[in-house]
Amino acid sequence: PFFKISDSELAKIRIHSEAKHKQSDFHDCVLQYSKADSDAALSARLQEILDRIEQWRTIARRGNLADLIWRIYRQTGYLSFVSALPSGQARRANLLRLHDRAIQFEGFASSAAAPSLTRFVEFIEKLQAVGQDWAPAEPQESAGNTVRILSVHKSKGLEFPVVFLAELESKFNKRDSQADCLASAESAKGGLGLQIIDRETNSKLSSLAHEVVAEQKEAMSLAEEMRILYVATTRARDRLILTASQKRSKCSQIVCNGFFLGGGPLPDWQLRACGSPLEWILCGLSNRRILHDALQTGFAKRAGGDDLFSFELHGQADLQELSEFVIALKAGKAARKSSNKSRPKPADARLLAQIKESLAWRYRFGNAPLLPAKSSVTQLTHGNDEYMKLDYSGALQRRPRVLAVAEPHLGDTCVTERPDARLIGTATHLVISELDLAEPVTEEEIEKTKERLLADDAMAPAVAEHIDTESILAFFSGELGRLALDESNAVWREWPFTFALSTGKSVDTSSEMVIVQGIIDMLVRTPHALVVVDFKTDQINTGQTTERAELYRGQLELYGKAACAILGADSVRRWLYFLTPGCAVEV
Secondary structure, eight states, X not given: OOSOOXXXXXXXXXXHHHTTOTTOOHHHHHHHHHTOSSOHHHHHHHHHHHHHHHHHHHHHHHSOHHHHHHHHHHHHTHHHHHHTSTTXXXXXXXXXXXXXXXXXXXXXXXXXXXOOHHHHHHHHHHHHHTTOOOOOOOOOGGGGGOOOOOOHHHHTXXXXXXXXXXXXXXXXXXXXXXXXXXXXXXXXXXXXXXXXXXXXXXXXXXXXXXXXXXXXXXXXXXXXXXXXXXXXXXXXXXXXXXXXXXXXXXXXXXXXXXXXXXXXXXXXXXXXXXXXHHHHHHHHTTTBHHHHHHHTOSOGGGSBOOOSSOOOOOOHHHHHHHHHXXXXXXXXXXXXXXXXXXXXXXXXXXXXXXHHXXXXXXXXXXXXXXXXXXXXXXXXXXXXXXXXXXXXXXXXXXXXHHHHSOOGGGGOTTOOSOOOXXXXXXXXXXXHHHSXXXXXXXXXXXXXXXXXXXXXXXXXXXXXXTOOHHHHHHHHHSHHHHHHHOTTSEEEEEEEEEEXXXXXXXXGGTTOEEEEEEEEEEEEEOSSOEEEEEEEOOOOOGGGHHHHHXXXXXXXXXXXXHHHHHHTOSOEEEEEEETTTTEEEEO
């Protein structure tokens, strides 16, 4: 944004460097491209940017930090750039607050050591460390339609469509250079300028040291007055109006004296001779024809034209007429206000209807931002119900089984309590997934699988003792187990999937998609259909299986839908197998 380099130009700079220096950082890439001949226009722009950055660095070392920040804002147009972005007024207010902090820092640092950019950064960090107010600045929402009266110092960093500068005839304050005892601020060792008292005549005389120090102080004071005038005249965006009260003859004399200087920048002695901002302005514009016409100096034909400003003189009669107009305007406003209060206007029925309609309007897709971009099957089907903790198929909800069932403390001989039911259920799933289906599943085969898992530290002995071998054997002895053992069928155990699912739960979210992840305990592909089997270790009896199966219906339906979509199958059968009662339920 500072230098208006496009993304394509940035890419061109990087590509040019990678062809020669693969390990260069981007700063080196810019330096190399600024000296290259592949694109003369871009190289020239880069060199100009580097020169400007070097200029800013020099100012940061030698000049005023607040002026540097403001110079960067002005030269790059960054304030205007951020104002056009979303929340532009807040962004602009934050940048102006940074400038105010720089002014504040210079006041703190001037008494200790010379302010620098490094010390300013440390100053900001300390403000944050001690909890000082560094919240985002609040933009002044009402500033666009109000009249604000500010001092020049308060207006620094701000900008307004129209600005009035009043009382420019006010004399410069030179009291600092007129005291009897003056202290030099420029001397490294310090110095005093004292007036001499003549005892014979009982009068004061200026010493050479006093005049030198007074001249130094006056120069510094005038430099500050000029800086203030610059700040004041650069606050206007569209129109600047300067006002002053001075005699016509005095103004004519100032303009003529400035005209005789021959134009160009005013010499230092003339700047020091001026006693007010008005005199500076009149001297600076003394070669313009519009001033000579208005003041009737007689030099209008010899002065320059094509002015971008106007110059008007108003006498006492004009001011009296303006005063009467303002008084009448205020009286008219007061009368209209009292009339409006006594006779309220009838409400506009059509406007009221529009307001009610606007207040009652609701965004159609208001619930869409509440949907997660990615979810698990368990989250979608159970949410926060009490049975969610009994299901372990959600890929985002389950710990890796090898880690979950091999807790070290469960193998300790001092542990006598029964392990957590969830660990036992997870270990049971692990045994089923590790069985060799190429051979008949027997009790001995199940025990061998458990021993192998114990040897691999995949589960703790305390957990292995509570695995129900008979329930696993009963499953493979049934119809579903025979399908899994049939060599003509394809079998997947612990089958992970990722599936894009349309929510379709309400009208305002029907077109939204959610990425669903899950793991199917067992998936069998037969010549006729897919068979989804989900093992459950719920501690229930046979009479409770039908009711409990309804709680898992949504989960199994999502499993079936995902399996059909991924494997391209037309039909699927969904089974829940409750290991404790040894009962299979189709849903």
